Amino acid sequence: MRYITPAMIASASVALAATDTPKQPNIVLFLVDDMGWQDTSVPFGPDTTAYNRTFHTPAMERLAASGMKFTQAYACSVSSPSRCSLFTGANAARHRVTNWTYARDESTDGVGPNDSIVPPEWNINGVQRVPGIPRSYVGPSFVDELRDAGYHTIHVGKLHLGSTRTPGEYPYNWGFDVNVAGGPNGGLATYLSEKNYGHDENGRRTSRFAIEGLEKYWGSGTFVTEALTQEALKELDRARDYGTPWFLYMSHYAVHVPIDRDMRFYQSYVDRGYSPKEAAYASLVEGMDKSLGDILDWLDKTGEADNTIVIFMSDNGGLGAHGGWRDGAQHTQNAPLRSGKCSLLEGGIREPMIVRWPGRTEPGSVQPRYVMIEDFYPSIMEMAGLSADSIRPDGKRIDGISFVPLIDGTSDPSAHRPLYWNFPNHWGVEGPGINFNTAIRLDDHKLIYNYVTGEKELYDVGHDITESHNLADERKDLTDELSRRLGTYLRSVDAQRPTLRSTGKPLPWPDER
């Protein structure tokens, strides 16, 4: 262990040879934005699908072949809730950043078909490390903990934790030593250096989603995914030079809209008969995969691979409600999963996840047990040899549970463990499983409750991956049981729910009707 202890301090002026202490592993967390469970040539489902055959992601294949594929990895249905859970270890029902954030004190809630329903006063200013910011959740940062334990911490790409004009808007506040292009924005103006990533010729922002910090690539013909990768590799060279363990948060803006064409890969999809939009989206995905491949190559070339854990994840389900990437196929982009981003149906929350931990994950293995985005905090702590108590010394609560026992096969923390989602908001777009709802998964079953209509959907997700058979009536006992557990949980973490404008009263909890 390389914790800083009094004994080490006492001898701190003496050089500590790397051989004196077991080496902490380096960690790469490769997070993709808005990537669906099917947006890859790696099959995460029981069958290889038409989508798997569409996409070309050789680096993901390589990672899966040398690591462990998680087939039921969950996140929240939109970006900010997932990222806030990732960084603080808290479930979204607790941290209350339930919709996406951008500007201080501005809500991004959409307007529904009518305005009779009012979303709660959710934490529109995101998560923060310090108190004093209205409508924000104060949580710890796993990156701070890594840094305190001696890791050199590198942020590349999208952060999206604190709103603009709040202390949490930039990565340094979260414990990063290095920031490349990260800030409060949850999307990007454009992938194109020809458009200066969202700036005019005088350097002025042409979009609230302009990407900062990549000025040297302006006009160079470098797709933003590639620019971020080149910067990441430079930072890895520097980190290696330091000789301390390092953490790379490679948080791509890809494959979020706009669906720009990555011309390095675009034509091959056109040649295979895909429409311009479809080919563009597939090129975004392949460009992202190329970045992963470049990092894997760097690890091999430098000899760091054996001491580096690589974790691949996406932050929410793939496109769907906005029309998706596939022409003429709204809400079916993630098939066999139903619906997409912002839905509590599987298409909105199930993610492609792979972990490669040399000496720990069996190459080419498959992990069918479920995990949740807030599990990354305690898992990464455990990987780094740090403690990960559910209640921290400062009173902060970690809702996640380490998935390291699943990797080692020592126990099954997923058995009989409930997972929870809460989206008491309106996203601005309608679709299956989208808006004003909450859900619980317990073993094979998932219950989704709509605050507004009172509708309950119960699916045996373990056997009905397409969520085609609503068992709510048929399994009334289970529906009631899950409603009770969901309601109890939401109240226990002081979760929020929408209000009926006409009465000013909150809508019922799932176990209240």
Added chain:
Amino acid sequence: MRYITPAMIASASVALAATDTPKQPNIVLFLVDDMGWQDTSVPFGPDTTAYNRTFHTPAMERLAASGMKFTQAYACSVSSPSRCSLFTGANAARHRVTNWTYARDESTDGVGPNDSIVPPEWNINGVQRVPGIPRSYVGPSFVDELRDAGYHTIHVGKLHLGSTRTPGEYPYNWGFDVNVAGGPNGGLATYLSEKNYGHDENGRRTSRFAIEGLEKYWGSGTFVTEALTQEALKELDRARDYGTPWFLYMSHYAVHVPIDRDMRFYQSYVDRGYSPKEAAYASLVEGMDKSLGDILDWLDKTGEADNTIVIFMSDNGGLGAHGGWRDGAQHTQNAPLRSGKCSLLEGGIREPMIVRWPGRTEPGSVQPRYVMIEDFYPSIMEMAGLSADSIRPDGKRIDGISFVPLIDGTSDPSAHRPLYWNFPNHWGVEGPGINFNTAIRLDDHKLIYNYVTGEKELYDVGHDITESHNLADERKDLTDELSRRLGTYLRSVDAQRPTLRSTGKPLPWPDER
């Protein structure tokens, strides 16, 4: 207090109005590089000198008139030791960064008149926050503590803590949320935007002391002191917008060599009859003072002045041995103090220091008790309402003692308190009190011991500010007593000393001959 407590976490999603809790003060630490005790129109000595009449520093006058002037504030004799003590709270004899640092694993020791004396294996890689870096001292960072307590932390200018290619080389590693132009370099290539602050027209560094991060000012005609100030004010606007307490480390590259001309102020000194070099140096000083004035103006304009502590300090004595700024007057630049930078005579270590703490410092007051650079750590902690134990929970040692009681007049921590210096190195230049020596100050007296020659100088600094009367023989009792205390201290902190090359044996401690 705005500590993060469990109770606050529990209610963290509720906005905390500023009125709910006593407000932590904002803090400006305005540190000037290589500024001598006389390089100002504010008299820090008993008399107004010719030098005081040379320089024009109206902002310092304004600060002194509204705050407390410390007339015996000490630092180390060169930059890195002072800065490492400032950040970690450790005396230089303990942290062993006894000479200036730059590149990893490279010593900056000069070669003396002969090479018979070998400097010790001092910590050429500076201070670090993490173990594992050879020849470095692992210490805490007061900035990290401020940040953990909710401060937004801003670094502007020179850092100079960890050598290049070590984790401590950039400010983010030390707990800063923002970095403007700070890194491993201890000097600057040039103040001139016409020279792109040390880069050629293609952006390549033309000097190891090129200043990074000010690209937008290249070619703009903006002196670097002004560019840093403009950036600092922007960051203050942002910090104020956040609404949290903030800490600004305004760490100027001025007034370090090269003695470039700040043309905003240069001509007035030429007109007064000063030589080009003298006028240039005075313009550097006035440009620095203008920066202080701009910050004071910002505080007044925004209404933050009443809740902001301003601390002014320099990191070592003014020029001298390199010829100094004054034509034909080597080693007398700091008169009435003797010698200058790198000397353990007063000219190398006594600094212009002012503290303005609204409601605590009496306007226009003078504090004659001595303080030392490592005292800033616990003092700033106390100002922020944080604890400052001499042994921290993690075993780290804080040698400094808070000077807040001197401000409040509640006690006199300086009485009978020994201060220590250790410079077992060769700076590369010779001069009075320079190289291979160590010193102790106790009440009015100071003993300087030369490791090589064995010479001891004893001065009654309290009554002989010019250090003209060596009392070593006359006061043999005191010489012995101070030699004993100095030797005992150096051994107690595992301090280093030079070695005689011919024998391979260390030179004697001060109480060994």
